[in-house]
Amino acid sequence: MPLSVLCGEKNFYKEYILKIIACIKQVPDSEAKVKAEGGQVSWGDAPLVINPFDEYAVEGALQQKEATGGTVTALCIGPESAKDALKHALAMGADEAVLVSDPALNALDTVGAARVLAAAINKIGGADMVLFGRQTLDNGAGLTPAQTARVLGWPMLGLAGTIKVEAGSVTVDRVIEEGRQTVSAKMPAVLSVVQSIGEPRYPSFMGIRKASKATIPVWSLADVGASAPAAVITRSELINPPSEETNVEMIGGESAAEIADKLADKILAEKVL
Amino acid sequence: MKTFVYIDHFKGEVQPSSWEAIGLAKKYGTAVALIFGANTDEITKSALEYGADEVIVVDDAALTDYRAEPYASTLSALASSSTPDLILFPTTARTRELSAMSAVDLNTGVLTDVTGFEVNGNQFVATRPIYEGKLLEKTVCSGKPVMATIRGRVFPKPAREAGKTGTLTKGAAKTESLSTVQGYSASESAVNLGDAAVIVSGGRGVSNNPALTPPAGMDEKQAEIWRAQQGFALITDLASLLGGAVGASRAAVDGGYITYAHQVGQTGKVVTPDLYIACGISGAIQHLVGMRNAKVIVAINKDADAPVFKQAKYGVVGDLFQIVPALTEAMKKKLGK
Numbered sequence: 001m002p003l004s005v006l007c008g009e010k011n012f013y014k015e016y017i018l019k020i021i022a023c024i025k026q027v028p029d030s031e032a033k034v035k036a037e038g039g040q041v042s043w044g045d046a047p048l049v050i051n052p053f054d055e056y057a058v059e060g061a062l063q064q065k066e067a068t069g070g071t072v073t074a075l076c077i078g079p080e081s082a083k084d085a086l087k088h089a090l091a092m093g094a095d096e097a098v099l100v101s102d103p104a105l106n107a108l109d110t111v112g113a114a115r116v117l118a119a120a121i122n123k124i125g126g127a128d129m130v131l132f133g134r135q136t137l138d139n140g141a142g143l144t145p146a147q148t149a150r151v152l153g154w155p156m157l158g159l160a161g162t163i164k165v166e167a168g169s170v171t172v173d174r175v176i177e178e179g180r181q182t183v184s185a186k187m188p189a190v191l192s193v194v195q196s197i198g199e200p201r202y203p204s205f206m207g208i209r210k211a212s213k214a215t216i217p218v219w220s221l222a223d224v225g226a227s228a229p230a231a232v233i234t235r236s237e238l239i240n241p242p243s244e245e246t247n248v249e250m251i252g253g254e255s256a257a258e259i260a261d262k263l264a265d266k267i268l269a270e271k272v273l
Numbered sequence: 274m275k276t277f278v279y280i281d282h283f284k285g286e287v288q289p290s291s292w293e294a295i296g297l298a299k300k301y302g303t304a305v306a307l308i309f310g311a312n313t314d315e316i317t318k319s320a321l322e323y324g325a326d327e328v329i330v331v332d333d334a335a336l337t338d339y340r341a342e343p344y345a346s347t348l349s350a351l352a353s354s355s356t357p358d359l360i361l362f363p364t365t366a367r368t369r370e371l372s373a374m375s376a377v378d379l380n381t382g383v384l385t386d387v388t389g390f391e392v393n394g395n396q397f398v399a400t401r402p403i404y405e406g407k408l409l410e411k412t413v414c415s416g417k418p419v420m421a422t423i424r425g426r427v428f429p430k431p432a433r434e435a436g437k438t439g440t441l442t443k444g445a446a447k448t449e450s451l452s453t454v455q456g457y458s459a460s461e462s463a464v465n466l467g468d469a470a471v472i473v474s475g476g477r478g479v480s481n482n483p484a485l486t487p488p489a490g491m492d493e494k495q496a497e498i499w500r501a502q503q504g505f506a507l508i509t510d511l512a513s514l515l516g517g518a519v520g521a522s523r524a525a526v527d528g529g530y531i532t533y534a535h536q537v538g539q540t541g542k543v544v545t546p547d548l549y550i551a552c553g554i555s556g557a558i559q560h561l562v563g564m565r566n567a568k569v570i571v572a573i574n575k576d577a578d579a580p581v582f583k584q585a586k587y588g589v590v591g592d593l594f595q596i597v598p599a600l601t602e603a604m605k606k607k608l609g610k
């Protein structure tokens with residue numbers, strides 16, 4: 001950090017010690033064979049893991065903590081079993097973890113999740129930055145980060161591939177379809193983080209030990225001071241997609257040219273060009 | 274029934290599935306296109322030609338660059354005053370944010386990445402993939418307006434009628450913003466995988482050509498990337514001949530062979546082209562979930578047991594460094610190019 005910046009700030013330590021929250025969800029592992037059974041989602045005995053996209057949020061939070069100093073709190077809404085996902089974040093290096101769990105949260109849509117997360121963030125005592133994953137593997141909405149920002153009234157910096165904090169503001173490179181867009185905002189801010197941030201670190205041995213001993217506070221809706229949000233979005237039916245087992249037609253031949261010639265004819269016959 | 278259709282654009286380029294959303298809206302009554310930005314005359318003209326009955330233009334220098342907050346506030350204000358039944362968006366990074374925020378303002382919800390849409394009684398029922406497309410769900414939104422982002426290339430694109438006109442209304446911008454756009458750099462190769470009709474993708478296999486001798490002085494990693502670039506050059510030749518885009522597996526992205534913008538799969542893009550050619554990609558589940566809805570999948574892989582063949586319609590067991598250029602040549606001849 002340039003000296004001019006350091007000296008220009010009166011409350012240097014106050015300014016530069018970041019309070020970061022990473023919001024994570026627990027989901028069935030992506031290798032799981034997920035099926036609809038009796039109107040319910042079943043993933044057999046596949047393990048539940050931290051949503052892979054949210055590992056980037058934890059990684060991004062830890063990078064900022066290392067760069068600037070600060071604390072990282074992992075926050076999750078989920079059943080008791082979701083403590084395992086929080087333990088993964090602790091093992092990666094997060095300082096604290098909080099689980100919000102309440103029977104009234106069983107049918108939560110993203111606006112509801114955003115309201116409860118915002119209440120929990122306030123109860124934690126606010127933050128300089130709240131980091132999210134891009135989307136969940138199970139629901140796949142990709143809405144919760146912006147909705148939480150809106151509920152809090154904080155700026156939203158979505159799809160951050162890099163994060164830079166300087167003098168009370170945060171600048172990110174947004175990774176969008178069209179390229180990279182550099183956007184900045186005053187903190188506190190909400191960010192969603194994507195893969196370009198870097199591979200999530202593996203939990204260290206020490207980290208795993210620390211996590212296994214940690215007690216994770218569990219807050220009810222009443223604890224965070226929120227009422228049960230009524231879901232606006234509800235599922236009416238669950239469907240197994242038609243089987244996609246294709247019967248592959250293998251194309252062989254004496255030479256690459258011969259194979260390519262046959263394959264080209266097949267592709268042209270499909271009339272997809 | 275009145276539907277707002279948000280026309281998503283970036284630097285004057287419209288996300289083509291915006292037009293698909295106009296087509297869908299027309300099935301249910303009036304389609305009102307919403308166009309936010311600055312200097313939007315061309316976009317307005319196109320929206321009318323693609324069938325919008327009415328266009329509400331919010332043309333304001335303060336909206337030149339998309340930013341979530343002012344765009345969402347502008348949308349929420351318009352929806353509050355003219356009370357549409359439905360708001361449709363193409364699914365993009367911008368519309369997920371914008372619809373998300375407006376839904377909070379309007380006390381409603383958003384159905385994202387919708388692949389099917391029907392009316393049941395007085396309810397809209399949307400079909401959307403969940404669990405990475407391993408399941409589908411039908412969902413309803415009890416709020417009003419119902420908001421939905423549609424997946425690209427799923428709903429038919431309406432025919433364009435040159436010179437068609439319609440009602441034009443000016444809307445007011447909400448300009449309060451909490452963030453500032455500092456700059457933009459285009460991806461070195463413009464990739465819009467979501468709209469591509471043809472995608473040719475490369476995986477870790479594109480670096481596997483021991484016959485190529487890299488320039489002197491490279492270490493092992495540099496040599497691997499150099500080899501991969503030769504491989505991707507072949508893939509790019511085929512993709513450009515077919516008017517398509519270049520995709521990649523995560524292994525190729527992580528290997529530094531190509532940028533993340535090209536990644537197909539769970540942590541990359543979910544694509545639905547008419548033709549997907551996977552070259553040197555093994556077919557891990559996280560890759561397959563991103564491309565298995567392509568109409569025709571062709572796999573080229575050295576390993577006859579690669580799982581990618583289970584998902585493919587046509588397969589070739591062979592070296593991509595031989596098959597891909599040969600296929601480009603064969604296609605050139607047959608297409609008369």
Ligand SMILES: Cc1cc2nc3c(=O)[nH]c(=O)nc-3n(C[C@H](O)[C@H](O)[C@H](O)COP(=O)(O)OP(=O)(O)OC[C@H]3O[C@@H](n4cnc5c(N)ncnc54)[C@H](O)[C@@H]3O)c2cc1C
Pocket residue numbers: 030052475476477478479481482521522523524525536537538539540541542552553554555556557558559560563573574575576579591592593594
């Ligand atoms: C949480 C999570 C998210 C992920 N997200 C994604 C994602 O979004 N997208 C994605 O792609 N992956 C993703 N992955 C990674 C995925 O599991 C695989 O590791 C990855 O897809 C493998 O890439 P690949 O097929 O290119 O490489 P490999 O699996 O190494 O396969 C290379 C293939 O190339 C073939 N080959 C080698 N040389 C040649 C040659 N000369 N000619 C022809 N064929 C050749 C080999 O036979 C092999 O089948 C994710 C993984 C995790 C855990």
Ligand SMILES: Nc1ncnc2c1ncn2[C@@H]1O[C@H](COP(=O)(O)O)[C@@H](O)[C@H]1O
Pocket residue numbers: 023024025051053054057075076077078110113131132133134135136139140141142143144145
């Ligand atoms: N139950 C939850 N608890 C904590 N964070 C969540 C929860 N659900 C979603 N999130 C966060 O919001 C992001 C987007 O979720 P979604 O909008 O459901 O796709 C996730 O990547 C998480 O960072």
